[in-house]
Amino acid sequence: xxxxxxxxxxxxxxxxxxxxxxxxxxxxxxxxxxxxxxxxxxxxxxxxxxxxxxxxxxxxxxxxxxxxxxxxxxxxxxxxxxxxxxxxxxxxxxxxxxxxxxxxxxxxxxxxxxxxxxxxxxxxxxxxxxxxxxxxxxxxxxxxxxxxxxxxxxxxxxxxxxxxxxxxxxxxxxxxxxxxxxxxxxxxxxxxxxxxxxxxxxxxxxxxxxxxxxxxxxxxxxxxxxxxxxxxxxxxxxxxxxxxxxxxxxxxxxxxxxxxxxxxxxxxxxxxxxxxxxxxxxxxxxxxxxxxxxxxxxxxxxxxxxxxxxxxxxxxxxxxxxxxxxxxxxxxxxxxxxxxxxxxxxxxxxxxxxxxxxxxxxxxxxxxxxxxxxxxxxxxxxxxxxxxxxxxxxxxxxxxxxxxxxxxxxxxxxxxxxxxxxxxxxxxxxxxxxxxxxxxx
Amino acid sequence: xxxxxxxxxxxxxxxxxxxxxxxxxxxxxxxxxxxxxxxxxxxxxxxxxxxxxxxxxxxxxxxxxxxxxxxxxxxxxxxxxxxxxxxxxxxxxxxxxxxxxxxxx
Numbered sequence: 348x349x350x351x352x353x354x355x356x357x358x359x360x361x362x363x364x365x366x367x368x369x370x371x372x373x374x375x376x377x378x379x380x381x382x383x384x385x386x387x388x389x390x391x392x393x394x395x396x397x398x399x400x401x402x403x404x405x406x407x408x409x410x411x412x413x414x415x416x417x418x419x420x421x422x423x424x425x426x427x428x429x430x431x432x433x434x435x436x437x438x439x440x441x442x443x444x445x446x447x448x449x450x451x452x453x454x455x456x457x458x459x460x461x462x463x464x465x466x467x468x469x470x471x472x473x474x475x476x477x478x479x480x481x482x483x484x485x486x487x488x489x490x491x492x493x494x495x496x497x498x499x500x501x502x503x504x505x506x507x508x509x510x511x512x513x514x515x516x517x518x519x520x521x522x523x524x525x526x527x528x529x530x531x532x533x534x535x536x537x538x539x540x541x542x543x544x545x546x547x548x549x550x551x552x553x554x555x556x557x558x559x560x561x562x563x564x565x566x567x568x569x570x571x572x573x574x575x576x577x578x579x580x581x582x583x584x585x586x587x588x589x590x591x592x593x594x595x596x597x598x599x600x601x602x603x604x605x606x607x608x609x610x611x612x613x614x615x616x617x618x619x620x621x622x623x624x625x626x627x628x629x630x631x632x633x634x635x636x637x638x639x640x641x642x643x644x645x646x647x648x649x650x651x652x653x654x655x656x657x658x659x660x661x662x663x664x665x666x667x668x669x670x671x672x673x674x675x676x677x678x679x680x681x682x683x684x685x686x687x688x689x690x691x692x693x694x695x696x697x698x699x700x701x702x703x704x705x706x707x708x709x710x711x712x713x714x715x716x717x718x719x720x721x722x723x724x725x726x727x728x729x730x731x732x733x734x735x736x737x738x739x740x741x742x743x744x745x746x747x748x749x750x751x752x753x754x755x756x757x758x759x760x761x762x763x764x765x766x767x768x769x770x771x772x773x774x775x776x777x778x779x780x781x782x783x784x785x786x787x788x
Numbered sequence: 789x790x791x792x793x794x795x796x797x798x799x800x801x802x803x804x805x806x807x808x809x810x811x812x813x814x815x816x817x818x819x820x821x822x823x824x825x826x827x828x829x830x831x832x833x834x835x836x837x838x839x840x841x842x843x844x845x846x847x848x849x850x851x852x853x854x855x856x857x858x859x860x861x862x863x864x865x866x867x868x869x870x871x872x873x874x875x876x877x878x879x880x881x882x883x884x885x886x887x888x889x890x891x892x893x
Binding site: 539540545566570571574602603604606607609611612613616629630631632633634635636637638640645655656657658665666726727731 | 803814816846852854857883887888891892893
């Protein structure tokens with residue numbers, strides 16, 4: 348059977364899923380068979396007839412093959428007819444590069460046909476192998492278009508308009524300012540009650556979660572999940588709320604609920620020894636010498652430690668907030684007044700929104716939340732993560748910034764609220780302003 | 789959702805209330821030494837029958853500051869104040885204290 352009399356092969360189709368790569372055999376017998384198939388040589392007797400009865404021959408004869416092209420055509424081959432090109436390419440390739448000899452691309456009408464053909468071609472006596480190249484082609488990096496691509500519109504977080512605090516601290520203004528960088532690679536440690544790692548607004552946020560208590564990693568009270576959401580809930584994902592910074596390297600260290608003193612100490616050491624850059628401590632109580640020892644060690648290792656002032660409405664110090672060089676945070680309300688529960692004292696650094704703060708809570712019922720997924724809470728615990736997130740943004744803008752530089756930026760950039768001039772034991776150096784702080788570094 | 793009383797007031801027992809059950813003391817030696825001997829010293833000072841466990845808090849740490857920390861769990865009926873006084877009175881002991889509970893604020 349000769350293909351000379353058959354209609355020319357149809358125009359090649361563009362989709363690689365319809366392609367099959369074949370490698371023709373380069374043995375003398377196989378090459379002769381192929382020349383017969385192409386009508387270049389007279390029909391043989393004996394073994395060389397195999398090609399004319401093989402799968403490839405019948406596919407071509409039935410018009411099932413849309414095109415056949417050598418993978419590495421030479422100028423001489425481009426002038427030949429399709430089937431001739433394929434056959435002649437074997438001879439040419441053999442002379443130049445044995446490894447590439449006989450490589451051709453066959454194109455079919457559909458992916459299904461291509462896949463069916465693969466199996467049959469692999470049984471053809473003239474073909475060394477045949478395979479479907481789709482996956483390999485997809486794995487190649489996409490070439491960048493020189494034309495400017497349109498970005499898909501960001502999905503607005505539906506509860507964003509209830510996050511009054513983000514407006515107060517001028518997060519949007521900060522994000523538009525020159526030099527703003529998201530804090531995606533800043534490592535933030537949260538020692539708290541754990542997290543709900545399955546929360547849809549915290550997906551991909553945590554790189555490590557460990558329990559230092561006798562309980563599971565899971566957050567049973569909801570406190571740690573709330574704090575974490577304020578720091579890094581995923582923004583513009585069309586779900587829930589927006590986080591203050593977009594750190595994707597949060598480390599959740601569970602030491603509360605149930606509280607374990609030795610677990611808490613171990614959590615501080617873990618944070619110190621595992622590259623945590625800024626540590627959120629939305630917790631407190633009386634003075635504890637071992638805690639102080641570990642916090643001082645953390646500070647010496649360059650960890651920036653931020654703690655809640657406490658919620659007793661008292662001027663008695665709460666620890667670790669009152670430990671020297673710990674950044675201590677009080678709480679304000681929607682009108683920039685001091686929250687009536689916020690502790691005061693000479694060790695206070697600044698205040699941040701801490702009343703009616705909407706954030707993530709576990710997706711399952713938890714001890715402190717009145718609902719699942721999202722809830723609004725008050726507390727200096729809620730003010731602290733706003734400062735922590737701002738420090739992460741400062742470190743993203745200026746990697747390697749020292750604690751002193753960070754404290755100076757926070758304090759100088761703060762808004763003077765409540766008739767504040769300079770420093771007060773109630774407001775510290777003022778209410779957090781993200782844009783103001785970033786402008787200072 | 790909505791404004792509620794700050795969490796700790798309804799959640800915590802007492803801001804400065806020490807952890808009392810089981811009775812635990814954190815002990816720090818002033819200088820590094822053989823942990824086994826330091827453990828033995830704790831037992832001797834407090835009284836063998838009054839100590840349930842005396843373990844290094846960070847047994848894997850070679851840092852002197854951390855390697856000299858012990859968590860001492862007292863036996864049922866042992867006096868915490870008495871144990872603390874015995875430990876505090878020794879020159880090798882830098883401090884002994886009850887851990888103070890931490891809670892979310």
